[in-house]
Amino acid sequence: MATIKIPPVLRASVGGEREVNASGGNVGEILRDLASSHPATESQLFSAEGQLNRYVNVYLNDEDVRVLEGLETAVGDSDTLVILPAMAGG
Amino acid sequence: MSPSGAELLRQVKNQIEEIDPGVVHELIGEGIALIDVREVEEFAAGHIPGSKHVPKSYLETRIEAAVPDRDAHVVLYCQSGNRSAWAARTLVEDLGYSDVASMTGGITLWKDRGYEVEVPRALSAEQRERYSRHLLMGEVGVEGQVKLLDAKVLLLGAGGLGSPTALYLAAAGVGTLGIVDDDEVDLSNLQRQVIHTTARIGIPKVDSAEETIHALNPDVQVVKYPLRLNAENIMETITGWDIIVDGVDNFPTRYLLNDASVRLQIPVVSASILGFDGQLSIFKPYDGPCYRCLFPQPPPAELAPSCGANGVLGVLPGTMGLLQATEVVKLILGIGDPAIGRLLLYDALAATLSEVKVRRDPDCPICSRPPDSISDEEMGVFPDYEAFCAAAG
Numbered sequence: 001m002a003t004i005k006i007p008p009v010l011r012a013s014v015g016g017e018r019e020v021n022a023s024g025g026n027v028g029e030i031l032r033d034l035a036s037s038h039p040a041t042e043s044q045l046f047s048a049e050g051q052l053n054r055y056v057n058v059y060l061n062d063e064d065v066r067v068l069e070g071l072e073t074a075v076g077d078s079d080t081l082v083i084l085p086a087m088a089g090g
Numbered sequence: 091m092s093p094s095g096a097e098l099l100r101q102v103k104n105q106i107e108e109i110d111p112g113v114v115h116e117l118i119g120e121g122i123a124l125i126d127v128r129e130v131e132e133f134a135a136g137h138i139p140g141s142k143h144v145p146k147s148y149l150e151t152r153i154e155a156a157v158p159d160r161d162a163h164v165v166l167y168c169q170s171g172n173r174s175a176w177a178a179r180t181l182v183e184d185l186g187y188s189d190v191a192s193m194t195g196g197i198t199l200w201k202d203r204g205y206e207v208e209v210p211r212a213l214s215a216e217q218r219e220r221y222s223r224h225l226l227m228g229e230v231g232v233e234g235q236v237k238l239l240d241a242k243v244l245l246l247g248a249g250g251l252g253s254p255t256a257l258y259l260a261a262a263g264v265g266t267l268g269i270v271d272d273d274e275v276d277l278s279n280l281q282r283q284v285i286h287t288t289a290r291i292g293i294p295k296v297d298s299a300e301e302t303i304h305a306l307n308p309d310v311q312v313v314k315y316p317l318r319l320n321a322e323n324i325m326e327t328i329t330g331w332d333i334i335v336d337g338v339d340n341f342p343t344r345y346l347l348n349d350a351s352v353r354l355q356i357p358v359v360s361a362s363i364l365g366f367d368g369q370l371s372i373f374k375p376y377d378g379p380c381y382r383c384l385f386p387q388p389p390p391a392e393l394a395p396s397c398g399a400n401g402v403l404g405v406l407p408g409t410m411g412l413l414q415a416t417e418v419v420k421l422i423l424g425i426g427d428p429a430i431g432r433l434l435l436y437d438a439l440a441a442t443l444s445e446v447k448v449r450r451d452p453d454c455p456i457c458s459r460p461p462d463s464i465s466d467e468e469m470g471v472f473p474d475y476e477a478f479c480a481a482a483g
């Protein structure tokens with residue numbers, strides 16, 4: 001099970017957790033597993049067409065999955081996914 | 091019988107390598123470490139260009155900062171070649187440097203040969219005292235302090251992030267600070283906006299910030315912009331500044347700032363905060379990614395709580411603002427590894443600082459193009475965001 005780091009704005013959708021575990025062999029499967037365990041996250045992560053929303057950055061460990069293979073990027077059990085929306089507070 | 095001072099000096103000179111100023115002149119730019127071992131006043135009166143200053147009386151404690159590599163080719167000089175001879179022996183015998191020479195005849199002979207001498211801008215006695223802890227550091231010194239005094243840094247916002255940043259940049263002697271803020275001091279600001287005071291509630295933040303800065307350091311010139319940045323005024327406002335510190339509290343201005351700063355090629359030290367979390371990165375146009383490379387689109391209002399009133403731990407903007415101030419000072423001094431192409435993530439509850447990589451987007455709508463091809467009409471544009479925020483309240 002890979003670890004997913006949950007940003008502050010999504011924590012309410014996962015019962016206040018800062019990190020959750022989810023199953024899957026690639027980024028897309030893991031995020032789908034997250035969305036099925038915590039349905040409130042689905043519309044925040046995915047567009048109506050099933051694509052990852054462009055305003056959500058996802059990193060495999062410290063690398064943006066957009067420069068890897070996107071949702072197809074393979075993920076191992078010891079990997080960490082970081083979900084990172086922009087923040088604008090000052 | 092103990093030898094006389096003159097005899098001892100002859101012995102020392104026999105033990106070390108001496109090098110003629112003509113040879114040193116040839117070697118400059120070839121990777122030698124040239125060290126002036128004279129006193130502060132002598133160095134300030136004129137020194138060899140490119141030399142570093144390590145007074146002989148502090149040699150043992152400061153040489154490592156100036157020359158970390160003990161196998162580097164080190165050339166020492168003083169006024170006439172005597173103090174540098176003693177210093178050379180210390181470096182070789184006591185500190186283990188392997189390749190050290192003392193320049194014959196010192197800077198006096200160097201000048202007699204007609205070689206160039208650099209006279210640095212002198213600091214006043216008060217400045218030498220005020221910035222003495224900087225002057226003691228090899229990485230700053232007089233040269234670095236002069237860079238700080240000559241620097242022009244524009245702060246967007248005298249709020250949570252801008253307050254600590256402005257205070258510390260002023261204390262560090264950044265010579266010109268611009269402050270953009272159209273707000274007035276409110277009681278609810280004072281939980282975190284430490285540049286303001288209870289007595290100044292109701293007065294413009296730019297005036298309050300200026301008063302605090304001048305009380306802390308009269309060296310600093312403050313340029314006040316009591317306005318809200320928009321597409322009409324941004325180019326005029328940010329032109330001519332060396333570095334911009336972004337602490338604005340909304341997405342439209344962050345995108346607008348990005349586009350204008352790419353166009354003018356001004357680096358932006360950017361931070362944002364929410365709750366217990368902070369993010370920081372430097373967007374240095376064309377050297378690294380821009381804000382749009384990192385966040386191609388702003389999130390919708392429900393994922394962007396900065397649109398409305400939200401809580402923030404009072405000390406968090408202090409932490410993030412001082413990380414910004416640190417990056418600004420590093421950029422001015424040209425030292426260290428700046429946070430370009432990296433997004434630092436501070437989690438106050440977990441007490442962790444982690445980072446992710448930020449790449450330049452080859453298809454970035456802004457920074458994939460030459461700066462002068464970015465038009466006024468394109469700056470800060472993205473779909474209906476202000477309406478979205480307004481709807482979310």
